[in-house]
Amino acid sequence: MLDRKLLRENPEILRDALRKRNYDISVVEELISLEQQVRSLKREIDDLRAEKNKISKEISKVRRENGNVETLMREAKRLDDRLAEIENKLPEKESILYEKWLYLPNIPHESCPVGSSSENNVVVRTWSKPREFNFTPKPHWDLGEALEIMDFKLAGEISGSRFAIYKNEGAELERALINFFLDENKKKGYQEILPPTLVKEEAMYVSAHLPKFREEMYYASEDQLFLIPTAETILANLYRDEIIEESDLPQYFMAFTPCYRREAGSYGKDVRGIIRVHQFNKVELFKFTKPEDSYDELEKMVNDAEDLLKLLGIPFRVVLLCTGDMGFAASKTYDIEVWAPGLGRWLEASSCSNTETFQTRRARTRMRRRDGKIEFPHALNGSGLATPRVFISILENFQEKDGSVVIPEVLRPYMGGKDVILPRKER
């Protein structure tokens, strides 16, 4: 959510932001007029209430002195009628304005490349060279099924398409990744949170997954609870309705959770394997920072995520998203893409964003400066990391000609010292 003062003080910033994101800018005029109406209604109401409060106090005083209050009462009632008339108009206008306001995306940072699609994204750096194979590398679904560490047929029967079952070393590898991510991030100062994965509707508004992205989430209607699409939802709510002292910033958090996404609208896309699944595991990173520090903190967060891949030895590249490709809540986003030689393409394994005050406004999370001034801190989120594409990348990058997969060294302590996943019969 943006600062409503923009409508009065600098609507051009809004139009510019919407243009960069390929949104229709005509909504701005509509909002300006709505905001003016709401504000003038509020003023009228405030003035009338002030008058009425005065009379009420007068009544109280006259009563105490045993005077006659009838004239005053009549005056108060008359004001009441006028008030009721105006007060009735306000909630309607206010809610229209609020609803529309919630649908406005965040303002892109000036350092973001302007462009309309992923083609305008900028690769800022690439780490390590993709390995040369002297055989044709297989996709992870072939490797996974042959090694009997993944079962897509069974998952399909039990849960449907876009679900996976991990077995044996597959399950172990998944668990190893999660623990490895958590342990490494902890060294960087991220506090661990283990949250619920079902949340109330109001919490979803804070992260800005609502109202716009209702269709992308699973909903337990009986209990009116949403399954989280990411732990970002939870972490953005950590300081809801609270004021953080400036001296307590920055704050780093991480949370491991399963993530649930309906993937509506991506029918027929990435249906094989675990490139795009309805349920996956992710360790999410989250920061609350002072506004002046947030862009440095974003760089650090990206580096933290990159470090995980470096330790694993997985080739990756860092991509700065252009304005048209950025998420709704983001001011600036870096994606980290890992190389998947079996698929022959880069896969997004992390997305790190600065949302500035977009989420903290919705959460009413504020910070108090040393001089007592109140303002909104910035909030940042990033994956550190989501497992499926790292899993893919490990299988596909570290496969051998015989179909076995070498386990990255840093994961071996998490897998009882095992260094390779061999085909079933050889185990």
Added chain:
RNA sequence: GGAGGGGUGGCCGAGUGGUUGAAGGCGCACGAUUCGAAAUCGUGUAUCCUCCUAAUCGGGGAUCGUGGGUUCAAAUCCCACCCCCUCCGCCA
């Protein structure tokens, strides 16, 4: 799921329908005292919106879990919902 109790400022805690945005205490900040500290004394200490101002100051409105209602007037009365606690039932 059934029965009961409760939600007030950073925290504890008072609050007869009317100068209560809210006593008192703790905490915190600043000042005095002190060689310095403790103790003591003094002052200050919620947030949001809005108007005025260059800014400070100041004016107005709103907020005592949330939303509605009664009333000239609600923290206080009524209704609904949310949350917390206790007991019973069920249960990993």
